[in-house]
Amino acid sequence: MNIIIFMIPVTLLIGGGFLLSYIWATKNGQFDDVTTPAMRILEDEKQGDNHERK
Amino acid sequence: MAISDSASFDFLNDERLQKIYRDPSNPLRMKFYIEGMKCSKCVAKVEGVARKFREIDSVSVDLGQHLATVEVCDARSGFSKMARSVQELGFKVTAIPWNEIGSEEWKKESRDQLLRIGISGFLAANIMMFAFATYFGDTQELRPLFQGLQLALYLPVVTYVAWPFYKGFYQGLKDRQLTIDGPMAVASLAGFLVSCFNLSQGRENIYFDSLSGFLFLILVTRYWQKSTRHKYLKYLKPSALLDTLKARKLRAGQAIQNWDWIPTSHLESQSQILVHQGEFIPCDGFLVAYPGKAAIEVDLSLLNGESQPVPLSAPAPLRAGMRLLSDSAVVSVSATGEKTTLGQILGSIRSDSLSQLESIRSADKASQWLLIAVFSIGALLLGYGFWSHQFLDYFERAFALIVLACPCAMAFGTPLVFSFSMKKAHDLGLVVKSLTFFEKLTRIDSVFLDKTGTLTESDWILSDESFANGKEGKASFYREVVLALEAGSRHPIASALRKIFQDSLLGASRRVVDGGVETAGVGVAGRLEGVFYEFKSFQKSRHGHVIEPGVSLHKYFGLFCEGQCVWSFRLQPKLQPNSRELIEFFRQKAVPVYLLSGDLKSEVLEMGEFLGLSEDQCLYEVTPEGKMVAVKSKPRALMLGDGFNDSLALKSSYVSIAAFGGVDVALKSSDAFFVEGGFDKVSEIFRLAHRAKKQIQMNIQFALVYNVIGGILAILGYVNPFVAALLMPISSSLILLGTWWGLR
Secondary structure (H helix, E strand, O other): OHHHHHHHHHHHHHHHHHHHHHHHHHHOOOOOOOOHHHHHOOOOOOOOOHHHOO | OOOOOOOOOHHHHOHHHHHHHOEOOEOOEEEEEEEOOOOHHHHHHHHHHHHHOOOEEEEEEEOOOOEEEEEEOOOOOHHHHHHHHHHHOOOEEEEEOOOOOOHHHHHHHHHHHHHHHHHHHHHHHHHHHHHHHHHOOOOOOOHHHHHHHHHHHHHHHHHHHOHHHHHHHHHHHHHOOOOOHHHHHHHHHHHHHHHHHHHHOOOOOOOHHHHHHHHHHHHHHHHHHHHHHHHHOHHHOHHHHHHHOEEEEEOOOOOOOOEEEEEHHHOOOOOEEEEEOOOEOOOEEEEEOEOOEOEEEEEOHHHHOOOOEEEEEOOOEEOOOOEEOOOEEEEEEEEOHHHOHHHHHHHOOOOOOHHHOHHHHHHHHHHHHHHHHHHHHHHHHHHHHHHOOOHHHHHHHHHHHHHHOOOHHHHHHHHHHHHHHHHHHHHOOEEEOOOHHHHHHOOOOEEEEEHHHHHEEEEEEEEEEEEOOOOHHHHHHHHHHHHHHHOOOOOHHHHHHHHHHHHHOOOOOOOOOEEEEEEOOOEEEEEEOOEEEEEEEEEEEOOOOOOOOOOOEEEEEEEEEOOEEEEEEEEEEEEOOOHHHHHHHHHHOOOOEEEEOOOOHHHHHHHHHHHOOOHHHEEOOOOHHHHHHHHHOOOOEEEEEEOOOOHHHHHHOOEEEEEOOOHHHHHHHOOEEEOOOOOOOHHHHHHHHHHHHHHHHHHHHHHHHHHHHHHHHHHOOOOOHHHHHHHHHHHHHHHHHHHHHHOO
16 A cells, blocks of 8 residues: 555656646747647748758 | 736826827727627627716727727826726726737737646546545545545635636626626535535545536636637628738749748748739738839729729839739738738728627527526526435536536627628628628618719720711721820820720821810810811710700710711710629519619610619719718618719618728728629628528527527436536537538
8 A cells, every 4th residue: 555655646746747847838838829830831941941951 | 018007007198108009090099908808798898888988989899809999089088997997897908009919918818728727637637536546446544645635636726726717706796797607616615615524524525526627627618719719700800801811922942933822811021922913912011023023013992092003113012902913923021911001991990899789789688598597497406406405416407507508609609600701701802891781781671873883884885886978987087086186185085985996096197186175074176187176975866866855865975077977976884794683683682773873864764774673763863962862761771882982872871882992981981892893792792691690590599409408408417517518618619610501
């Protein structure tokens, strides 16, 4: 049974970690616009971008 | 930049600070971002503020974007009073600069909601994990630990997550109004207290898991509904026309043939787009020169009513709404959508608001009654449960009923229909000023058509040509003579003749007249190669040269050589394509059509005959005031006219559509304006209005049936609150789908 006492904080810690990263992402505007990123794939990369730079 | 000062809003009384926010073209107008609006009831509340204060002229709300445009008559106190009293209604108010659309505030509101959703999701999932452990085979020693953990995780739910519900509940109590937030707030708090009590007594019944899961679902639903409104209600205003346009975006650094269609709203500043002949330029920008092409011609008629071609060369500034007359042009984008000049013109048009629509008001009333019915049944269920000692079971049933029968879908359906109709109208090239347009169009009792410039094009055709005996062979010589006589004239007839004769005389020698005179109202005269010619209009009957009493006369043009008429003809305006079909359409719908014209009786009757109209349906020789009187004689007349010359009649009719002329002038007097072409799409618009009306009724019926069936199932105990929370957004989605299908 001791293992459960150990597991519970671990679960909460892992979950809490993900929650914190979610809060951080939301506050930084990660979910502000969910439409245009899907369209951006159709755009061409600007000249001088990574491709030729091998 | 936006200042939000919840305390006083006194800063809005300051002239210098007002400058940041107000409409630069109208210092008495300002825009506010209103956070927390959910349905057309909220819209009515916010707009009702205008009635409370004398200083506030009008408030009009855009529900999709959460914006309110305010016009005051006294800027010294009007704006701050508006902001303060809307804040007192329980909304969060932020003044925003005129040319912004509140996207910062929208972002903030959305982030706040997403945070709440994420946190409540995390808490609900973990509470459920521990709850499931106590349901399935835990050991007695671990049970208090799991229950304590649930309690600990529920604490942020009852404080932070459920906060908006408490606020809504409190506001509802203050306004003495039933709100859906009330039951949520009560459930969250009461559930918490009951569970804590049971926990302390060592009983089994604790509800942290279902409550937190339920609140999470409701928050998700609300967020979804808000996004759907934002997405689908944005067509409700005239300026949305520019958002429906798409553009050919050139691929950077590639040849001009390489482009992709993208919506103009996703164009970035300085990206380049390609426009083809006959198309409108969809955004503001600059003309870009590309090899072999530095100059273009555009037509500004949509912007200022002038249809003369205007030559431009790179890097001339271009405005959205200009129509390209040259074969193609590359434009470097500087502004799109509402930020363009045309967007601002359309944005400043004062249109009716949602809450003024009859169908919206009746839908709101229906949903208010539904809410009252649902709450009463809920109270009865609670009473019965209390009396029969099955309180918890019946509380659950009442709660499921209230959640399921929330009339959100009903309140959402009607604005949605109007939004889709607006989009459809935009696709047909019609800018609609106010939404009442669609309602009114379904009720018209007569149609008035302006003749010149509406039924007829600006081009003329030559007819009834006749020559004096033996002069038939000189047709092209006479044409040259007429052109020479009219060479210096600016009369519309002169330019029409130039246009007609130009093609047939290509390459012919130009003749010059000696001592040409133009007499207003009569014609032109002059000497050519020693012979005196006159070109003038006169009246004669259609089938002979003799003027007999009682025979209707027509206007003819004749060329007189030394006083002798050698050549005569009529000039008749070209009918717009589909004019007959248009009149036939209304005849089938049993709506009488009247022709209004200032022209001569004979001309109007002749056209009426051609169009299949009886004599009393043709009103001839009427002045602009006469047109107004005619239109006013029918209580529900639809007036179709050109935006420039018929503004009086357009304004005084029940409902009106204009075509031609500049959009801002036309929309001042009429309810809708065809951006392109004439009235050949009126029948489609008419059908659209009727379909919209039908769709509104269908939506309400569907919502009623859905709520009644779901409600009965909930009362009988077949639906628990959890399932109810899942079913609630489904009814909204079904209405969205049905409306899309019905108006596709």
